[in-house]
Every structure is written in structure tokens, then in C-alpha cells.
Amino acid sequence: MPEVDEVIETDVLVVGGGGAGIVAAIEAAKHGVEVTLAVKGLIGHSGCTPAALGGIAGFYVRDPRDSWWQHFCDTVLGGSFLSDQALVEVFVKEAPMALFALEDWGCIWDRDEDGGPYLRQFGGHTYARSVSSGDRSGSEMIKGLKARLVRSPVRVLDEVNVTKLLIDARGEVAGATAVSVRDGKFIVFKAKAVVLATGGMGRVFPLAYTGDWNVGDGYYMAMLAGARVVDLEMLQWHPTAIWWPPGLRGMAGSEALRSEGGRLYNKHGERFMIKYSPEWLEVATRDFISRSIYREYMAGNATERGGVYLSLTHIPPEVIEKRLPSMFANIKSVGIDIRTEPFEITPAAHYTDGGVVVNVMFESEDIPGLYAVGETAGGIHGGNRLGSNSLPDLMVTGIRAGQAASIRATRLKKAGMVAKVPQDQVKEEMQRVFAPLERGDGISPLELRDRHLDLMWKYVSVIRDGKGLGQAVAEMDAMWSQELPKVRVSDGSKTWNYEWLEALDLYPRLFMSQAMALSALLRTESRANHYREDYPDTDNKNWLKNIEVTYDPSASSLSKMIKTTARPVRVTLLTPEEAGLPGLAD
Numbered sequence: 001m002p003e004v005d006e007v008i009e010t011d012v013l014v015v016g017g018g019g020a021g022i023v024a025a026i027e028a029a030k031h032g033v034e035v036t037l038a039v040k041g042l043i044g045h046s047g048c049t050p051a052a053l054g055g056i057a058g059f060y061v062r063d064p065r066d067s068w069w070q071h072f073c074d075t076v077l078g079g080s081f082l083s084d085q086a087l088v089e090v091f092v093k094e095a096p097m098a099l100f101a102l103e104d105w106g107c108i109w110d111r112d113e114d115g116g117p118y119l120r121q122f123g124g125h126t127y128a129r130s131v132s133s134g135d136r137s138g139s140e141m142i143k144g145l146k147a148r149l150v151r152s153p154v155r156v157l158d159e160v161n162v163t164k165l166l167i168d169a170r171g172e173v174a175g176a177t178a179v180s181v182r183d184g185k186f187i188v189f190k191a192k193a194v195v196l197a198t199g200g201m202g203r204v205f206p207l208a209y210t211g212d213w214n215v216g217d218g219y220y221m222a223m224l225a226g227a228r229v230v231d232l233e234m235l236q237w238h239p240t241a242i243w244w245p246p247g248l249r250g251m252a253g254s255e256a257l258r259s260e261g262g263r264l265y266n267k268h269g270e271r272f273m274i275k276y277s278p279e280w281l282e283v284a285t286r287d288f289i290s291r292s293i294y295r296e297y298m299a300g301n302a303t304e305r306g307g308v309y310l311s312l313t314h315i316p317p318e319v320i321e322k323r324l325p326s327m328f329a330n331i332k333s334v335g336i337d338i339r340t341e342p343f344e345i346t347p348a349a350h351y352t353d354g355g356v357v358v359n360v361m362f363e364s365e366d367i368p369g370l371y372a373v374g375e376t377a378g379g380i381h382g383g384n385r386l387g388s389n390s391l392p393d394l395m396v397t398g399i400r401a402g403q404a405a406s407i408r409a410t411r412l413k414k415a416g417m418v419a420k421v422p423q424d425q426v427k428e429e430m431q432r433v434f435a436p437l438e439r440g441d442g443i444s445p446l447e448l449r450d451r452h453l454d455l456m457w458k459y460v461s462v463i464r465d466g467k468g469l470g471q472a473v474a475e476m477d478a479m480w481s482q483e484l485p486k487v488r489v490s491d492g493s494k495t496w497n498y499e500w501l502e503a504l505d506l507y508p509r510l511f512m513s514q515a516m517a518l519s520a521l522l523r524t525e526s527r528a529n530h531y532r533e534d535y536p537d538t539d540n541k542n543w544l545k546n547i548e549v550t551y552d553p554s555a556s557s558l559s560k561m562i563k564t565t566a567r568p569v570r571v572t573l574l575t576p577e578e579a580g581l582p583g584l585a586d
């Protein structure tokens with residue numbers, strides 16, 4: 001039986017090194033507590049944040065018509081009325097300050113002729129209110145955050161995979177366990193507060209824009225510790241991920257490809273959007289286009305490589321060069337000239353709308369001392385996040401949770417409280433973590449992962465129905481109980497062993513996918529990012545509800561371990577009647 005290799009005591013442990021984790025760590029450290037940040041990937045190079053493209057919403061001060069209230073209404077209505085309005089209020093009121101903070105920290109936003117920030121208007125936003133840095137707003141943001149981080153006393157541990165939260169006898173956070181990806185060391189963190197910033201779970205699908213390791217670790221750890229997670233059936237799809245040429249597979253195909261006039265064709269050369277949306281054609285909403293492409297696949301109309309064509313060849317070449325310079329250059333670099341040839345695209349998982357149920361300080365409503373920020377927090381975006389609303393969200397949630405975590409740590413320190421790590425939890429976790437390395441024979445984690453990815457794409461992705469979801473639930477039950485306990489890593493090394501990492505990722509991958517499928521099964525309507533072929537209409541009378549999932553460790557199968565409950569949406573400022581939602585009356 002392996003031993004604990006290292007025990008690290010810290011006041012605040014931040015898990016995840018995308019934008020939200022970095023912000024929370026900087027903020028907590030400002031208040032004089034010891035902060036450790038553990039990242040599964042590399043700080044600032046993992047997760048979605050560096051890949052973010054278009055902009056950051058929250059700049060209301062230039063347009064006298066705009067206000068936090070307008071941004072509030074846009075966010076709630078864009079989220080199909082599932083947002084937690086108390087959280088949205090905090091978010092929209094503090095987003096402008098977050099943008100100013102980023103400028104202070106060295107981020108440079110594009111300017112207008114008059115020297116003010118150049119503002120973009122994204123879909124669902126009533127006014128132009130998003131600052132940007134060309135089509136690399138996320139990397140500009142990370143540049144500012146990292147510059148700030150290196151000047152703070154935060155201790156950063158790269159390539160440390162946090163696997164479990166430790167909960168003390170009072171039901172409060174006491175720390176976490178982790179394994180080092182570099183050398184397989186087993187680490188125990190003792191902490192007075194833990195901030196989960198592990199991003200979303202897009203990687204449970206075969207093609208995703210999200211960071212390589214975003215399989216829902218934060219949601220999984222929170223649920224196992226006793227926290228509720230909400231709105232998991234709401235996963236946003238982006239229709240134009242590059243599928244071919246293969247050198248760019250999975251790269252985000254900019255929205256501008258369609259807004260500049262790009263056309264979609266199936267393998268027969270049919271411009272299929274004429275059939276699905278004669279009015280909007282290729283500029284229909286992201287979810288609608290994703291569904292249209294998926295329908296083409298179901299009808300056997302995919303190309304022989306498995307995508308659909310996106311063609312710009314009817315657009316004057318100089319327009320392509322001027323308006324789509326990055327796309328033109330990137331695709332040219334792998335041998336396709338988009339001025340004269342089509343390329344292939346397909347829908348990709350983009351954003352997880354749901355997350356851990358939190359209060360306005362982004363602390364779990366169920367576990368004192370546990371915080372969730374950025375894409376790991378639930379509630380703000382309801383059923384559908386508006387473009388450019390996530391980067392300001394990670395600023396606001398990171399700052400608030402960082403402050404709250406440091407206040408809690410200071411209070412516990414003053415009271416002389418020491419985190420009491422439950423040894424039985426540590427021992428059990430060590431056994432689980434090292435088991436795939438020690439099995440003599442068994443199932444390959446990569447093979448199980450790939451079968452699971454196919455299952456998710458087939459039954460839980462863009463278009464769902466009760467029969468398919470039921471099938472997915474049954475198959476995931478079997479994968480969890482019959483196959484996962486037999487997973488074996490072929491090479492027993494603990495050093496840079498990515499097969500081992502994949503084996504460990506199977507736990508959050510299967511568990512959270514099952515939670516998503518069960519939530520989708522319960523919601524017998526279509527709304528926002530959730531589409532049921534057997535319930536195609538939105539049902540405001542019965543379904544102004546959020547679906548929460550909780551963990552029951554005593555249950556026998558995975559689908560029984562995950563309990564789903566529908567509860568009414570939290571309304572504080574805008575009622576469904578005031579918003580004029582259709583179909584409320586009998």
C-alpha cells in the first residue's frame with residue numbers, strides 16, 4: 001500500500017489554473033492568508049480561458065441607454081429564465097469593476113477612433129457592451145492575470161491533479177487529496193477553505209472546444225462531498241468546430257465565418273439550411289444550426305469524412321482576407337485556401353451552463369468552506385450563456401469567492417481551529433487512485449473512454465429523446481459497476497503517465513455524464529440548450545424549474561446514486577409575468 005508522500009498545509013486551496021482559479025487565488029492572497037493553487041495542467045495554459053476569443057461583457061458606461069438592469073434582463077432571458085437571479089444581479093453589477101481591474105492589471109483592449117474601448121455587440125445583448133482584444137481576448141486576459149499572479153505570494157503547483165475533497169466531522173471542508181502528474185506523488189492538502197475552479201465538462205463529448213482535462217472534476221468532487229449541482233442538462237454546442245483538414249480538428253471556427261456569408265452544404269451539395277431555416281439560413285442561432293447539422297448526420301448526409309462543408313468560395317477573396325484574417329491564415333497553414341475551397345465543420349461541446357449550487361459569495365450552499373467559481377459555479381447562466389458573459393463571470397465569482405475564502409480562513413485561524421483531515425477518507429482515496437496501476441489484468445482506460453464518448457455523442461448530445469437517454473443511462477450503469485473496477489493501466493510507471501490520468505478521469509467522466517443524462521431525462525420539454533425530440537416545445541407552465549443532482553452513496557447502481565430533483569427557479573427581480581413569457585396561464 002503506497003504512503004502519503006507529502007502533506008501541504010495552506011489556508012486556502014484553489015483547484016484549477018484557468019482564469020477563475022487565478023483570480024480567486026490573487027484575491028485571497030491579497031487579504032494576508034496563505035494560498036496554494038493546484039492545477040492539473042499548466043497554469044494559464046490549461047482550461048478554456050486562454051482559448052477565449054470574442055470579448056468580455058460589462059462595459060455599460062459609454063452608451064447612456066445601457067445599464068446593469070438591461071444586462072440583467074438580457075442574461076436572464078438569454079438563459080431561458082433558469083438563472084438564479086440573485087447571482088445574476090451580483091454578476092452584472094460587478095462586471096464593470098472587473099473590467100477596470102483587468103485594465104489595471106495590464107490587459108489592453110481594442111480602441112475606437114476616439115480612444116475609448118471598442119465595444120462589440122454579441123447575440124442576446126441589447127447593446128454593444130463587450131470589450132475585446134481582436135480574436136484573442138482570453139489570452140490577453142491571461143496575460144494580465146499572470147502578470148498579477150507572479151507578483152502575489154500564491155504558491156503554484158503545476159500538474160497536480162486534485163482527486164477528492166476531504167470533509168471533517170462537522171461536515172466542513174478540511175482539504176483535498178491529489179496526485180502529481182509529474183511523479184505520481186500522493187499529496188494531502190490541509191486547508192481551511194477550498195475554491196473549485198476546474199472549468200466545465202465539455203470533454204465528455206468526442207469533440208469539445210474546452211481544455212483537454214475538463215471532464216467535470218469539480219462537479220464530481222463537490223457532489224461526492226455532499227454538494228448539490230444544478231442545470232447539468234444544459235450544455236452549449238457550437239456549430240462550426242473545424243473537422244477537416246485534420247490538422248486543425250476541434251479548432252473553434254469563428255462566428256464570423258457564418259456572419260460574413262459562409263454557407264453550409266451536405267455531401268450531396270445541398271445547402272441544407274434552406275430547408276431548416278429559410279429565413280435565417282446560416283445565421284440562425286448556434287443551437288439551431290447545431291441541431292440542423294446533427295439532423296443531416298442522422299439522415300446519412302454527412303461527408304465521407306463525417307462532417308458537413310462550410311464554403312466561402314462565393315465571397316470576394318479580398319473580403320475573406322480582410323474580415324477573416326486568422327481563419328484564412330490558420331486554414332491556409334494546413335493546405336486549404338478558403339477563398340477557393342470548402343472545408344468541413346461539425347458541432348462541438350462549448351460551455352457547461354450548470355454547476356455547483358452556490359450563494360452570492362460563491363460558497364456551496366451545502367458545504368461550509370467550499371467555493372465554486374467560473375464555469376464550475378452554477379446559477380448565473382441558466383439554460384444558455386450569452387456570448388462574452390463567461391470571462392466577466394470568472395472575474396466576479398473569482399474575486400468574491402477569493403475574498404470570502406480568505407475571511408473564513410482568517411476567522412478559523414484566529415479561533416485556533418486546525419483542519420482535521422479524516423484519515424479514513426485519505427486511505428480510501430489512495431486505494432482508489434493507485435488501483436489501476438496495480439491490477440494485473442483488465443480493461444484499457446482509453447478503450448472505455450472512447451466507447452463512452454461515442455455513447456454520449458449518440459444519445460446525450462445535440463438532439464436527445466427518452467429512449468436514447470434511457471439507453472445511455474443503462475450503458476453507463478454497466479460501465480461504472482462492471483468495467484470501471486477492472487480498468488488497468490498498461491504501464492505501471494507513475495511518471496508522466498497520461499494513461500493513468502485518463503483512468504482517473506473516468507470517474508468524473510462517467511459520474512457527471514450520468515448526472516447529465518438523468519437531468520436530461522427528467523426535463524420533459526425543450527428549452528435553451530436542451531432539446532428533446534419527443535418533447536420539442538418549451539413548457540413554461542410546468543418547467544420554470546432547475547434540476548438539481550445529489551449523491552446517495554448507499555445506492556447500488558450509478559443511476560440510483562445520483563438523485564435528480566426539480567425545484568422552482570429563484571426569482572428576485574424579474575417575474576415570468578413581467579418578462580412576458582408565453583404559455584404561463586392554463
Ligand SMILES: Cc1cc2nc3c(=O)[nH]c(=O)nc-3n(C[C@H](O)[C@H](O)[C@H](O)COP(=O)(O)OP(=O)(O)OC[C@H]3O[C@@H](n4cnc5c(N)ncnc54)[C@H](O)[C@@H]3O)c2cc1C
Nearest residue numbers: 016017018020040047048049053054055199374375390391
Ligand atoms: C474557444 C472558446 C472561445 C470562448 N470565447 C469566449 C469569449 O469570447 N467570451 C467569454 O466570455 N467566454 C468565452 N469562452 C468561455 C470561457 O473561455 C470559459 O468559460 C472560461 O474561460 C472558463 O474559465 P474557468 O477558469 O472557469 O475554467 P478553465 O479556463 O477551463 O480552467 C479550468 C482549470 O482547471 C484545471 N483542472 C481541471 N480539473 C482539475 C483537477 N482535478 N485538479 C486541478 N486542476 C484541475 C485545468 O487544468 C484548468 O487549469 C470561450 C470558450 C472557448 C472554449
